[in-house]
Amino acid sequence: MPKRKIIVIGAGPAGLMAAGTAAKMGARVILLEKMPYPGLKLQLTGNGRCNFTNTTPLPEFITHFGPGGKFLRQTVSRFFSSDLIAFMRKLGIRSAIESDGRVFPASGKAEEVADALVNWAVRGGVTLSADTSVKRLIIEGRRVVGVKVSGSSLQKEKSHTPREGREFLADAVVIACGGASYPNTGSTGDGYRLAETVGHTIIPLRPALVPIETAGNVANKLQGVSLKDVKVRVLINKKKQAEKTGELIFTHFGLSGPMILNLSGLIVDALRQNRNVIVSIDLIPDLDEQRINVLLQKRMRESGKQKIKTILREFLPNKLIPVCLDSNGIPPDRVGHQVTTAERKRLRLWLKDFELEVTGFRSFSEAMVTAGGVNTKEVDPRTMESRLVEGLYFAGEVLDIDADTGGYNLQAAFSTGWIAGHASSR
Template sequence: MIDKDTFDAIVVGGGAAGMMAAVTAAERGKAVLLIEKNDKLGRKICITGKGRCNVTNHCEPRTVIESTPGNGRFLYSAVHAFPPQETMRFFESLGVPLKTERGNRVFPVSDNAHDIADALVRRLKVLRVPVVQGNVRIVTAESGAVTGVETDSKAYHAPAVLLACGGASYPGTGSNGDGARLAAALGHTVTPLRPSLVALESSDPDCPAMQGLSLRNCGVMVLDNKKKKPIYTDFGELLFTHFGLSGPTVLSASAHMRDMAPGRYTVVLDLKPALTEEQLDARLLRDLEKNKNRNFGNALDELLPQKMIPVVVRRSGIPPEEKCNTVTRAQRAALLGVLKRFSVEISGFAPLSGAIVTAGGVSVKEIDPKTMQSKRISGLYFAGEIIDVDAYTGGFNLQIAFSTGYVAGQNL
């Protein structure tokens, strides 16, 4: 508990956007109060990038906007005001050296996400920003303007309140949709919250049959069966799970799969992307000749992981007991088709609670993109994942949090 109860601004939410906003406002000389319901700040930061924290993407503002399929245009002013280069400069000035990896992804040199969260916390302490733990209710005057917040134990007064409560993914970190509910209660339009950068569910029994199998070099293509065209292609790591598909390529693909419905999307895998169909056919001929006296079902050990062999054999239509020297050209073509076009029909997204990012949130039509202030409620601001913007993987979502947090902090 703190003695003071009146501030220039109150920030609700101690994640990436909230801490950046509080730091920015305090550096302007504003008296800022930060309220976080968890006992620690930055809990979600600490689990991002598998604990390494993909801080940003070393790119131009235009690339951030183009990498944000969910309302990217809204971010034009914010990302130009605080671009990736400023994010990098900011953390390095706080004593966190950074490095750039494949895809221009930026990480702390230590590969420790706690370094990013700790740097923000240290800066808040230097700026003497008090932190209070608790849940809040927004208080408004009869005119509709914000006048402060109430926690379970005390009321705090301020002419400006920022909601930076996150989305609804990883609720264990405190990101459970509270911010969206607060905004809706104040009359804001909230686009339904849904998962983005999330694993995919499939009713195909071949997925649980290969549960735990990770393919490191796999071609991935997503077909939109409604539009009858591919909407995403990638190459990299993929994981079969008991419920469907996961892994980096799948998480990236999910951000492109809008208006999800059972049967709408099919993921097509190229199990041998380094080989053309002609090269793969020649490889199959050699393997079949090498194992000519063996049963077909026992002849694919050098071609495929063990868990995948029974699935591929069944999909090829070639009887597993057939001798390799009797496999016909047509059968070989069927096998090649399975290897180059291994399809998995998608039934839906995995639950929102396990998504890296929440899509949906407070409508961007009701937020001033130059200040992050509500167009409906005077003195109310938004930043971060609570806003209806979502981007691809690669550090873009954290950059959005830092950019919108910075702009809100400049205007609180």
């Protein structure tokens, strides 16, 4: 029997996994990548360390995808974190598991993961064509039969150029073009356009895992300050909608850091509906207001001659002190015993509820992932095949799935790639 011909579009983690898996299954595979090198985004992941999965058990793992988790349950269970860790091991990559379940290569080098994946795919027989951008899908009846590209060095490859030099024919095509975030890595939303032209619905795209912008210049003054183990509440139209404890970082425009990125989905959706969004930071979550009051009172009494700006060092990082005093109208040089009961009350309320109004969010170029994408209702979760076009498969971020930080997004890319690779090669 002649080998099945598969075209995979996009050499990110999803496309590399799909291509390598299909080749292993005996298919003849061409992997088309529009950038000069494969896996560019993969090399940036986890701050260059590549947090490629998470050991959280499946039921909880799935919750990190929000409503998209339902579609992924079956897929991820067939190629889960333990399978990915074992797969990496076979590629020569030992894993390091951190206390919160996040898994990295022990070398701490994302590059190592990208190189190993590319080598595995190419050694397994995948023909990789870089600098090759897929412009459209070729459809006959209800079936995809190939792609039209620009810029391929493989144009003269006989068996794959049956029409004009810039067309590749295939029995199946896997779209693994990624999302629309960090476009300089090649993920410029082409997958959505390709899918849309053949009838797929695209759930509106939004930047996700994205830093947020806040009103005024408070964040700017605090630029670079990182707060660990603080509690953040998100108030939408004055109602508490979410609460998380973790780390946040002040930037010149607002807030970032893992906890803020994980809350950003909710915030972006609320802002897009023109709702008022407030982020309230509890700077001392371990102590209740009463306890803070007692401590403040004690310190003002014991160090009555010390300036309030010095006393507050016990409670706050230095850069936050002028902001705190300014917000509460307390002169920084006022000495402890001159601080009034009303001022002390304002201080303790502020320490538990430092509010910043959210005015916006950063663009796709700063978003780690894209929310929205190919409607998963139009894709078979058992195979990743389109329900609308025969022979067309999807893998990775091009689908309407996105998750919290913690290795979930890469696991989803690898799992969907693995399934699409298997199913398309049969």
